[in-house]
Amino acid sequence: MEKETNTLQEVIDRGYDSLAAKGRLLATYVLSNPDKAVFMTTRQLAAAVGTSEATVIRFVRQLGFKSYALFISALRDLIDRKLTLIERGNIRPPVKSGDDEELLRLVHQDVDDISAMQKGVDLGVAKEVRELLKTASQVYVIGARLSFSSAHYLGWTLSKIRSNVTILNGSDSTAMDRMVFAPGGSLVVLIATSRYPNELIRLGKIARRQNMKQVLITDSTACPLAQFSDRVLVAPQQSIPFLGNPVSIISLIHYLLHTLASGMGDGLKAHQEQLEKAYMENDTWFN
Numbered sequence: 001m002e003k004e005t006n007t008l009q010e011v012i013d014r015g016y017d018s019l020a021a022k023g024r025l026l027a028t029y030v031l032s033n034p035d036k037a038v039f040m041t042t043r044q045l046a047a048a049v050g051t052s053e054a055t056v057i058r059f060v061r062q063l064g065f066k067s068y069a070l071f072i073s074a075l076r077d078l079i080d081r082k083l084t085l086i087e088r089g090n091i092r093p094p095v096k097s098g099d100d101e102e103l104l105r106l107v108h109q110d111v112d113d114i115s116a117m118q119k120g121v122d123l124g125v126a127k128e129v130r131e132l133l134k135t136a137s138q139v140y141v142i143g144a145r146l147s148f149s150s151a152h153y154l155g156w157t158l159s160k161i162r163s164n165v166t167i168l169n170g171s172d173s174t175a176m177d178r179m180v181f182a183p184g185g186s187l188v189v190l191i192a193t194s195r196y197p198n199e200l201i202r203l204g205k206i207a208r209r210q211n212m213k214q215v216l217i218t219d220s221t222a223c224p225l226a227q228f229s230d231r232v233l234v235a236p237q238q239s240i241p242f243l244g245n246p247v248s249i250i251s252l253i254h255y256l257l258h259t260l261a262s263g264m265g266d267g268l269k270a271h272q273e274q275l276e277k278a279y280m281e282n283d284t285w286f287n
Contacts (some may be wrong), residue, residue: 144170
């Protein structure tokens, strides 16, 4: 099924009338209690509505999902966009009794996120993204709110590899002015994490109207910017983040930058020699 263009809400709304009575009960329960259903096994979900596991699997397949895991992933995408900070706090795991236990839990969560990114990333698309980053006449890297930290990391480090890199904060209204007058042939790289700020979506639409190439780095294929981006790289979350977690996106960006740098040849050395000369002339670093 096309998760890129259909949220779980839309899928259920469209298929609701064709579901059997038990299927409708499951649909109603899932949409009414998404924060509970997202953590349930097939057996637990079946018990919650008084039906069988076979009915749950049939319900999932009727909606167009090949597996229950994909259904839960779509449910996670849905609630991740809808949950407020307070609601996220209510469903997050309790803090462990000791600092060492909590540190271990969070580290394991980060490792799981990075591992999911590594297993799921499309290396062919990553190669195409590197080529765009290498050859574009001008690169604009844009993030907003939480994703601006990741965008700044990408843009700042990319500027150590090539010239003509501009970092824009999508929450700054002047970013729109910069995009409107961006030169032809520019590449726009958008970093978007849930809950997907409207200001970032507006900038993506401007880039599309300007016929600029557009790369999206995000945490879900359900990101609304995916539908009008030329290339999409996804670093998925394995849990619903309470305060936001950019770890897997940063890891993906780290990979892109290092593999890009390794393919720049003599141009990288010349670029960095010029930078070091400027640093020395302006006494940039503490000595």
